[in-house]
Amino acid sequence: MKILGIGNAIVDVICKVEDKYLLDNKLTKSTMKLVDEVEFKKLLSTLKIESTVSGGSVANSIVGLSQLGNNAGFIGKVSDDDLGQKYEDGLKKENVNYFYSKKKEVLPTGTCLILITPDSERTMCTFLGTAGKINEGDVDINSIKNSEITFLEGYLWDEGEPKSAFDKAIESSNKVAMSLSDLFCVERHKPHFLNLVKNKLDITFANEQEITSLINAKNFEEVISYAKQLEKIIIITRGEKGSIAIHNNDVTECDSKKNLKVVDLTGAGDLFAAGFLHGYIRNLGTKESLKKGTELSSKIIQRIGARLN
Numbered sequence: 001m002k003i004l005g006i007g008n009a010i011v012d013v014i015c016k017v018e019d020k021y022l023l024d025n026k027l028t029k030s031t032m033k034l035v036d037e038v039e040f041k042k043l044l045s046t047l048k049i050e051s052t053v054s055g056g057s058v059a060n061s062i063v064g065l066s067q068l069g070n071n072a073g074f075i076g077k078v079s080d081d082d083l084g085q086k087y088e089d090g091l092k093k094e095n096v097n098y099f100y101s102k103k104k105e106v107l108p109t110g111t112c113l114i115l116i117t118p119d120s121e122r123t124m125c126t127f128l129g130t131a132g133k134i135n136e137g138d139v140d141i142n143s144i145k146n147s148e149i150t151f152l153e154g155y156l157w158d159e160g161e162p163k164s165a166f167d168k169a170i171e172s173s174n175k176v177a178m179s180l181s182d183l184f185c186v187e188r189h190k191p192h193f194l195n196l197v198k199n200k201l202d203i204t205f206a207n208e209q210e211i212t213s214l215i216n217a218k219n220f221e222e223v224i225s226y227a228k229q230l231e232k233i234i235i236i237t238r239g240e241k242g243s244i245a246i247h248n249n250d251v252t253e254c255d256s257k258k259n260l261k262v263v264d265l266t267g268a269g270d271l272f273a274a275g276f277l278h279g280y281i282r283n284l285g286t287k288e289s290l291k292k293g294t295e296l297s298s299k300i301i302q303r304i305g306a307r308l309n
Contacts, residue, residue: 009109010131014052025043058270075098176200197234238256253290
């Protein structure tokens with residue numbers, strides 16, 4: 001297998017809201033907030049659902065890789081409930097190998113409210129459910145060893161059982177890529193993420209905000225200087241400024257696509273990672289890999305949700 005993703009198995013519930021809704025519910029635009037089941041249900045009761053789809057950051061990337069013809073797999077914890085079955089069916093429909101045997105759990109399958117404001121920004125409220133209880137027993141070692149790259153998400157990292165699953169995956173991997181996932185995620189786990197980027201990961205995906213916060217940089221030049229010293233591949237997305245790959249002293253830039261009809265930014269980073277990793281595992285070169293990432297992220301932001309047809 002070319003690539004195996006390990007992440008939070010989350011069913012996305014997509015809703016359109018006005019900016020006032022975020023203010024009224026004390027939500028910070030463009031971030032992800034963890035909520036309990038009570039708060040999740042309270043928010044959901046006030047919303048009109050546009051669509052429901054199997055999601056999760058790394059799962060979105062893995063589906064994108066599968067759609068591009070790559071042999072890809074995923075590990076994520078769901079419960080044996082209605083949403084868990086929908087989640088598994090959604091992956092299988094996309095020809096993704098799902099290396100997890102679901103059983104009845106104490107907590108239900110995780111869900112994420114994706115609130116889209118008129119400016120196409122997405123704000124997420126996630127009830128992790130059983131996804132957040134992933135442990136090392138849930139990680140299929142053989143599938144990791146048989147994969148060229150393991151792709152992890154920062155959202156998955158948490159103290160306790162998820163961390164042990166994370167560590168086990170890294171120890172057993174041939175190569176490891178990870179997305180920093182979210183600014184709040186970086187700020188919650190900064191010393192741990194910094195250690196991962198410096199010592200454990202072969203490829204790191206981040207947006208400009210996340211990487212700047214991670215290393216407490218004053219400007220982007222400082223980010224580039226830092227990344228050059230790591231001897232790792234650092235991929236940074238910069239919105240309208242495009243994207244950049246840094247590996248040792250090689251700095252490769254790629255422009256963003258212009259004049260797009262942006263509908264929803266959900267999944268932009270996930271699909272960018274899918275495009276880049278597609279290029280990487282097929283030895284297309286850094287520039288071409290960045291272009292493929294840009295192409296996929298440009299397509300996804302012109303439709304609702306984080307899955308291409």
